[in-house]
Amino acid sequence: MKRIQAIEAAELEEDAKCKLGGWLQEIKNLGGIAFLKIRDRTGVFQVVLSKEEMEDSFDEAVNISRESVLLVEGKKKDTDQTELGFELHPISIKVETEAEKPLPLGVVDKVDAEMGTRFDNRFLDLRKKEKRLIFEIRKHLLDGLRDFFTKEDFVEINTPKIVAAGAEGGATLFNVEYYDSEAYLAQSPQLYKQMLMAAGFERVFEIAPAYRAEDFDTIRHTSEFISLDFEISFIESSNDIIDMTSYMIRHALSHTVDNCEKQLEELGVEIEIPEYPFKKIPYRECISILKDKGFKWDEEPTIGTEEEKILGEHVRDEYETDFFFITEFPTKVKEGTFYAMRKEYDPSLTTYFDLEYKGQELVSGGQREHRYEMLVKQMEEVGLDTEVFQTYLDTFKYGMPTHGGIGLGLDRLLQQMLDLPNIREAILFPRDTQRLEP
């Protein structure tokens, strides 16, 4: 007999024979009668054991360790006493694999485990429904994004993750031994996206890992994260990028909400679909808002973590949205971003922007400098060795259209959507400064 899922069994007729399989979540043993609670991906079903009818096999069954994998063949009986509306009267119970005791982490224990313990035993942690739901939602979020790019006629690309040079100097790169030479893990597909603009692809996007060897230890950083990038050509200004980003967010969130009604309800999360156009506040205006709120700086005013949070609250209060763009980043603030296009009427400002979501940076992007001489000049300004980037620079010599794009932290988007307390909750097997396993 073929094993079916609990939710499928619920559809069968009364007295139908079926075979279910799953993890033994718990046993309620009342002496003469016992209940096995068995969990599969679709739910938890109950098997009823009667001592009178089963004799020796009763004792055997109630002694199986929790989290063992069982296959149960039995008769379906309808009842209003279980969540799925049925229970199983067993004909045979097969222990596929017995779980060792004690469990390093209880799946349904009444005490919570710490994050470290949970991530050391992530496979057990992920047996919990509320943890698994996050990744079901993540799947639909990705679908929503891909769906958007398909509708907008983008080409999905895959750029190398083993690279010879980084996008923004060498400080945050992981070293890799590459045959006889030294290489790095890509921190961003930035330069490759631009090369494809030179190649005439016009619209590209990539969803792929990015690596940052930063010594950060925060709830919103990991050493390996999934970066969503897009790049488009023949733009008139960074507003074209801002618009595309706004449509993308709206589409992806709507798609997720439409397809994850059940999951979101179970997690108790409501997701805002922001109205177009999103609120835009120039960097300088952000600073004056902050000044009004009593912020003071010793030197040049900058927007740090605290400032971001306050701005997020301000926009929430004033405009009833969790999304807003910070536009016109000063050239000085974007110093390392040598490829950022500057404002023609005021070179102290760039066309770069961030999208903030619930007081946290989610997207960075803008229009790129597409003119070879300007690009070289801007690189030299920040002391970059143009020779190292010659391969990249060459792509600007033979016809490069105006272009721009963004990078979005996918894990961070999911974290903020679901109000997860730590970005690691949005990643199956997170990598940080301490964690390389599992």
Added chain:
RNA sequence: GCCCUGGUAGUGUAGUGGCCCAUCAUGUGGCCCUGUCGAGGCUGCGACUCGGGUUCAAAUCCCGGCCGGGGCGCCA
């Protein structure tokens, strides 16, 4: 990298110099219980992160290592 904070049974905790051969919960073993679903009752089991030091005496104080958690810088 800097700052704060922590490490006690499988899990989560109480304990800040002697009252501790260490508290409670959860788990786990045994016994009782025929409708449980945070089941219940009785009973047993199980731990002070590592190294060095101070002291008559250290889970507790000091130094160092290792490992968590958080904040900042930075960033997606």
